[in-house]
Amino acid sequence: MDALKLQFKNILERTDTRFLRYLHEDINWNNRLIAILGARGTGKTTLLLQYIKLNLVVDQTLFVNADDFYFSSNKLFDLAEEFSKYGGKHLFIDEIHKYSDWSREIKLMYDYLPDLQIVFTGSSILDIYRGQADLSRRVINYHLHGLSFREFINLKLKKNYPVSSLEKILKNNVEIEEQPLPLFKEYIQSGYYPFFLEGDYILRLKNILKQTIEIDIPMHTGMISSNAQKLKHLLFIVAESVPFKPNLTKIGEQLGVHRNQIADYLVHLEKAGLIIRVFERKRGIRALGKIQKLYLNNPNMTAALDVTNSNIGSIRETVFVNQMFFKKVYSSKIADFETDNYIFEVGGKNKTQKQIQDVKNAFLIKDDIEKGIGNIIPLWMFGFQY
Known part of the structure; x- marks a missing residue:
């Protein structure tokens, strides 16, 4: 001892x-x-x-x-x-x-x-x-969880910005001394894990993903090594396709396993902090419906997985659902997402209000803007919730 x-x-x-x-x-x-x-x-x-x-x-x-x-x-x-x-x-x-x-x-x-x-x-x-x-x-x-955008700024710049509630954010009531957009871009690329200050960020992240899939998940699920390889293949399918509504039968055919096993694999990947599942909203006994969308857990993983066809729209939605982890976020039939109280459409600075026009408690979340007005909220502000 x-x-x-x-x-x-x-x-x-x-x-x-x-x-x-x-x-x-x-x-x-x-x-x-x-x-x-x-x-x-x-x-x-x-x-x-x-x-x-x-x-x-x-x-x-x-x-x-x-x-x-x-x-x-x-x-x-x-x-x-x-x-x-x-x-x-x-x-x-x-x-x-x-x-x-x-x-x-x-x-x-x-x-x-x-x-x-x-x-x-x-x-x-x-x-x-x-x-x-x-x-x-x-x-x-x-x-x-990994670093929020707020924590990333505080750690990188030795600041002490406080947490902001969702209600405060929806009133555009978050201010920082620095220009947020360059910092937000850096965070999206390489700022979710605290070791970003240590260098070789993508290499370290690649190693984490490899060990999670090849060691952690098999250790806790009793999965054999050949199935771990299928798990890795499934993660690449998600990475190349996000956001998408998964067809478990077709994915199972690609991997050579039953659709029910794909459902289990997705649960393992989410618990391991590698993906996020977004469900449709159901009322009554069935609180959750089918999976409507799959995302990588955080946008930093895109580079670590060598995704070649990622699009900025997917990355924006990934950031949003990741930073909203403490709220139950559902897929919305009106816009991109909804919670118990609000509806959210996520896009770039040129995104219009068309999809949520005249919808109560609906907000347009825009990337590439520093400040919002009315129901238009900058995406970066959602990174101040924890």
Whole structure:
């Protein structure tokens, strides 16, 4: 354990706390068992270390990576028990999904070590409500997304622009000192993941996509390697075609699998943070209808996947649905999208009001404009919601 403590203190000393992610303030850190899930590269590890450095007594805290060689011959529960016995209060476990019996041992920690707080991170594909131990009544679950446009600006330029509510945005009430359009273009190309400051952005993103498809999804779904290749092919179909209404039968024929398996693949890709599914809206018992549109999770993926025929309209819609993740966005029969309260049409600066003319609570979201008026809202403003 001493080696783990030394390793933890070394990494903590190198942790920069000047920029904090949106989720930092949203988490109730007083809970005894906290799970922070998210796609690769979104900054889960840094989030934990920053909280520790800013708020906890180091001698009562331990941060470990579940993939550490230590756990090849030692159990996680035994470490937690010994740490608690000698006054440990807070145990942070990074990448819990890399520890084979994690759910059962986390449950044992919670039940038998009542004075120990456990916080862990895991893949966004991780289903914490399944497995050998049911944690649903014990764990508080949070999800970390990639950078918003607001966070990108704050991190890049060392600013402190606050979050704006959707209602404030729809009143065109967001202002920044800088010209937003050049920054927004940079964000769309290479600003969704916090490692954009480290260089080799597209290469790093390519590696993340490769590991997610070839390692993460098969690990959590029991998928064999040949099916993982089909999953990769499906992602390229989405990337080359977005936005499009998927015909599961035809896609299945292309990949040589049943249409029902395609539906499962799409769920896996979305949980892994690689795509977004937009459904038609249904009333009553069937709250969701069929998938109407598929998008890449974020526009940065277009370059990483070497998409040659991407169009700006698809990228604009991708940005919109990505930055609206906290609202349930549906496909609209009138315009592009709708939520419980609003209808949205997304386009360039020359887009007209034709489709939403005389429609109540309808807004025209335009790219390539700095300021809006009335129901015309700049697309970049939607990146200030978190």
